[in-house]
Amino acid sequence: xxxxxxxxxxxxxxxxxxxxxxxxxxxxxxxxxxxxxxxxxxxxxxxxxxxxxxxxxxxxxxxxxxxxxxxxxxxxxxxxxxxxxxxxxxxxxxxxxxxxxxxxxxxxxxxxxxxxxxxxxxxxxxxxxxxxxxxxxxxxxxxxxxxxxxxxxxxxxxxxxxxxxxxxxxxxxxxxxxxxxxxxxxxxxxxxxxxxxxxxxxxxxxxxxxxxxxxxxxxxxxxxxxxxxxxxxxxxxxxxxxxxxxxxxxxxxxxxxxxxxxxxxxxxxxxxxxxxxxxxxxxxxxxxxxxxxxxxxxxxxxxxxxxxxxxxxxxxxxxxxxxxxxxxxxxxxxxxxxxxxxxxxxxxxxxxxxxxxxxxxxxxxxxxxxxxxxxxxxxxxxxxxxxxxxxxxxxxxxxxxxxxxxxxxxxxxxxxxxxxxxxxxxxxxxxxxxxxxxxxxxxxxxxxxxxxxxxxxxxxxxxxxxxxxxxxxxxxxxxxxxxxxxxxxxxxxxxxxxxx
Amino acid sequence: xxxxxxxxxxxxxxxxxxxxxxxxxxxxxxxxxxxxxxxxxxxxxxxxxxxxxxxxxxxxxxxxxxxxxxxxxxxxxxxxxxxxxxxxxxxxxxxxxxxxxxxxxxxxxxxxxxxxxxxxxxxxxxxxxxxxxxxxxxxxxxxxxxxxxxxxxxxxxxxxxxxxxxxxxxxxxxxxxxxxxxxxxxxxxxxxxxxxxxxxxxxxxxxxxxxxxxxxxxxxxxxxxxxxxxxxxxxxxxxxxxxxxxxxxxxxxxxxxxxxxxxxxxxxxxxxxxxxxxxxxxxxxxxxxxxxxxxxxxxxxxxxxxxxxxxxxxxxxxxxxxxxxxxxxxxxxxxxxxxxxxxxxxxxxxxxxxxxxxx
Numbered sequence: 001x002x003x004x005x006x007x008x009x010x011x012x013x014x015x016x017x018x019x020x021x022x023x024x025x026x027x028x029x030x031x032x033x034x035x036x037x038x039x040x041x042x043x044x045x046x047x048x049x050x051x052x053x054x055x056x057x058x059x060x061x062x063x064x065x066x067x068x069x070x071x072x073x074x075x076x077x078x079x080x081x082x083x084x085x086x087x088x089x090x091x092x093x094x095x096x097x098x099x100x101x102x103x104x105x106x107x108x109x110x111x112x113x114x115x116x117x118x119x120x121x122x123x124x125x126x127x128x129x130x131x132x133x134x135x136x137x138x139x140x141x142x143x144x145x146x147x148x149x150x151x152x153x154x155x156x157x158x159x160x161x162x163x164x165x166x167x168x169x170x171x172x173x174x175x176x177x178x179x180x181x182x183x184x185x186x187x188x189x190x191x192x193x194x195x196x197x198x199x200x201x202x203x204x205x206x207x208x209x210x211x212x213x214x215x216x217x218x219x220x221x222x223x224x225x226x227x228x229x230x231x232x233x234x235x236x237x238x239x240x241x242x243x244x245x246x247x248x249x250x251x252x253x254x255x256x257x258x259x260x261x262x263x264x265x266x267x268x269x270x271x272x273x274x275x276x277x278x279x280x281x282x283x284x285x286x287x288x289x290x291x292x293x294x295x296x297x298x299x300x301x302x303x304x305x306x307x308x309x310x311x312x313x314x315x316x317x318x319x320x321x322x323x324x325x326x327x328x329x330x331x332x333x334x335x336x337x338x339x340x341x342x343x344x345x346x347x348x349x350x351x352x353x354x355x356x357x358x359x360x361x362x363x364x365x366x367x368x369x370x371x372x373x374x375x376x377x378x379x380x381x382x383x384x385x386x387x388x389x390x391x392x393x394x395x396x397x398x399x400x401x402x403x404x405x406x407x408x409x410x411x412x413x414x415x416x417x418x419x420x421x422x423x424x425x426x427x428x429x430x431x432x433x434x435x436x437x438x439x440x441x442x443x444x445x446x447x448x449x450x451x452x453x454x455x456x457x458x459x460x461x462x463x464x465x466x467x468x469x470x471x472x473x474x475x476x477x478x479x480x481x482x483x484x485x486x487x488x489x490x491x492x493x494x495x496x497x498x499x500x
Numbered sequence: 501x502x503x504x505x506x507x508x509x510x511x512x513x514x515x516x517x518x519x520x521x522x523x524x525x526x527x528x529x530x531x532x533x534x535x536x537x538x539x540x541x542x543x544x545x546x547x548x549x550x551x552x553x554x555x556x557x558x559x560x561x562x563x564x565x566x567x568x569x570x571x572x573x574x575x576x577x578x579x580x581x582x583x584x585x586x587x588x589x590x591x592x593x594x595x596x597x598x599x600x601x602x603x604x605x606x607x608x609x610x611x612x613x614x615x616x617x618x619x620x621x622x623x624x625x626x627x628x629x630x631x632x633x634x635x636x637x638x639x640x641x642x643x644x645x646x647x648x649x650x651x652x653x654x655x656x657x658x659x660x661x662x663x664x665x666x667x668x669x670x671x672x673x674x675x676x677x678x679x680x681x682x683x684x685x686x687x688x689x690x691x692x693x694x695x696x697x698x699x700x701x702x703x704x705x706x707x708x709x710x711x712x713x714x715x716x717x718x719x720x721x722x723x724x725x726x727x728x729x730x731x732x733x734x735x736x737x738x739x740x741x742x743x744x745x746x747x748x749x750x751x752x753x754x755x756x757x758x759x760x761x762x763x764x765x766x767x768x769x770x771x772x773x774x775x776x777x778x779x780x781x782x783x784x785x786x787x788x789x790x791x792x793x794x795x796x797x798x799x800x801x802x803x804x805x806x807x808x809x810x811x812x813x814x815x816x817x818x819x820x821x822x823x824x825x826x827x828x829x830x831x832x833x834x835x836x837x838x839x840x841x842x843x844x845x846x847x848x849x850x851x852x853x854x855x856x857x858x859x
Binding site: 071301321323337338345353354362366 | 722723724725729732733735739741
């Protein structure tokens with residue numbers, strides 16, 4: 001049988017670094033083929049080469065046995081290749097239907113919307129084609145990207161970490177969908193850092209490390225630890241156990257209630273909860289269910305929200321970000337670039353962003369900022385040339401490590417973290433989680449919002465589930481199963497119980 | 501409409517090219533200018549000699565260059581700061597005019613008995629005038645979220661009409677035979693000359709000092725850091741806790757004040773009175789200056805000198821060779837056009853659209 005995609009000695013350099021070093025493999029028609037590797041291993045570059053975004057310096061690509069050069073995504077699409085990117089490429093001010101229609105041959109918008117609704121129902125990808133992208137959360141945006149790729153009925157579908165924002169049931173349904181597509185002869189190239197997903201889904205798996213192809217294995221015959229060893233070349237750092245009991249109240253929220261400016265949508269629905277010292281509390285849920293509003297209200301990016309927010313007994317609802325930070329409350333936002341860090345500025349300037357001690361008397365203390373940044377880079381093993389490197393040049397995982405390091409190293413009394421390890425490789429994710437656990441041991445109170453249930457189960461002392469702006473009762477991770485949490489994510493939790 | 505070419509962002513950032521871009525743009529402007537002159541039947545070599553060489557051949561020529569560059573530097577550094585913070589004040593011309601009115605009004609109060617202390621008063625009044633004019637923009641944007649591009653531009657015309665009205669009325673020289681202009685300022689109320697025998701006044705050293713101060717403020721001070729962050733990533737600025745409102749007011753008041761100072765120095769310097777044509781468009785040319793100078797206070801200085809050369813050379817070409825006065829404007833326009841084109845091609849590459857391949 002002729003391979004659908006055949007790569008032969010694909011090589012690509014960026015300056016000094018070799019992103020892809022003579023990589024060869026075939027993907028057969030109807031095969032689900034996984035590519036596994038840490039961030040910076042060269043997975044994304046390889047996929048961009050297949051999709052025509054980046055050109056290889058050397059090597060040969062063949063589609064259905066025909067050798068050719070793929071010059072552009074448009075050409076890739078005309079060859080039946082579709083891709084779901086990890087970073088989204090959506091126009092903020094357009095509706096979902098308009099965004100999707102842009103990538104298709106001209107067709108009436110109503111027809112596009114109808115097909116989107118049909119596909120979204122079939123694959124359980126809740127979306128509303130009439131909504132505008134700027135109103136969407138990260139999770140919703142990813143759903144649009146998946147849907148967009150499916151619209152063109154591709155013959156080779158590339159997915160870059162597609163499941164990180166889906167409910168467990170939806171992941172399972174997506175897998176069923178992918179398997180059905182594969183059975184119809186569509187080849188699937190699937191990038192993931194979730195080893196269990198690769199073992200569940202893929203028939204073959206290419207492992208990349210530092211730009212080189214380490215092995216092609218059948219993941220069903222491997223264990224998670226053997227795959228992890230292949231990927232990082234060593235055993236991943238073990239997660240420290242958590243055992244310390246919760247202490248006094250750190251953050252107390254009562255009756256938090258917000259709507260959008262036009263008062264059409266109620267983002268937060270009479271939320272109340274308590275966060276104690278020495279405790280990690282998780283909020284599970286699909287993003288777009290009020291998490292962004294909750295974080296804005298707690299961090300101080302919004303002030304004066306209806307309800308009460310008390311930090312160690314003091315009402316801080318009217319206080320801006322800076323004042324809350326002074327009182328020991330720090331925050332790691334969901335978006336790394338443009339929110340948690342500024343792409344165009346060097347890391348040392350990004351340290352100045354929230355490390356207020358680096359700014360005083362009207363001056364920015366560049367020397368101190370450089371010193372602190374160097375310390376953060378060393379202590380947290382961030383892969384970067386130095387404190388003067390631009391934040392935009394770091395890989396997602398390294399930048400996230402930097403942002404978490406910047407906040408954790410300041411020893412906050414309360415830490416809010418939104419999606420701590422979204423799109424981050426296993427090694428970096430373990431490092432970030434260990435930092436959070438160490439902070440909890442030191443007596444800080446930590447609130448983690450995540451769509452990654454495995455992460456929440458691993459980290460948290462207590463869990464809430466958020467759905468449509470409401471908060472479920474809290475449970476201990478040991479007392480509830482993943483399937484049950486999945487049901488709660490649809491808002492179906494026992495109502496009668498008193499909210500803890 | 502379907503064009504067979506498309507612009508695709510380049511993945512690699514070009515640091516050196518960022519500064520090479522204005523130089524390439526200047527080269528292209530000269531080349532296109534030469535073609536234009538040849539087409540009009542003039543020898544480009546001779547014209548270029550008059551425009552670009554003769555002004556620089558004498559001490560007086562250099563002093564005139566510095567004199568014309570002064571308002572451009574003052575307006576340009578203020579605009580560079582605004583643009584870096586994504587605040588699009590394109591009405592420096594209006595702030596300059598109001599600065600000239602305020603500074604000129606103080607200068608008109610001077611009599612033969614007045615001391616030199618009136619000079620700093622003129623500059624302060626001019627700064628206050630320009631800042632007040634810019635404060636209208638800041639207030640409308642802050643209070644009503646009005647678009648600062650439109651407001652600042654429209655206020656230019658209001659300022660010019662205000663000046664017109666004043667020199668036809670309240671500030672008109674009673675012994676001026678009905679001409680719409682104020683009386684000449686007392687010599688004590690004129691900007692002191694720094695280079696004897698020329699018209700070059702304290703404006704240039706003042707402008708250079710201000711450019712240096714703004715450079716330090718933008719690179720090393722908290723306010724500059726905040727402005728840069730707000731321009732690059734507004735959400736990150738909010739996350740860090742920087743007040744958007746404060747930055748808006750700061751950038752507009754400072755750039756307005758600097759444009760005002762430019763107007764005051766122009767009125768109480770080379771012009772010596774208030775006339776309806778106090779500025780040949782310095783406030784607009786400063787927008788080009790800010791971009792050619794890469795929105796950097798130190799880059800604005802050579803950019804201002806170049807733009808001043810266009811002004812002086814254009815006048816010489818007009819008087820000496822009988823070329824149309826519109827030449828200066830055409831050169832300024834071409835320079836901006838080529839600069840924007842170079843910037844675009846440095847950050848993007850042109851690719852042919854691929855025709856749909858039947859699979």
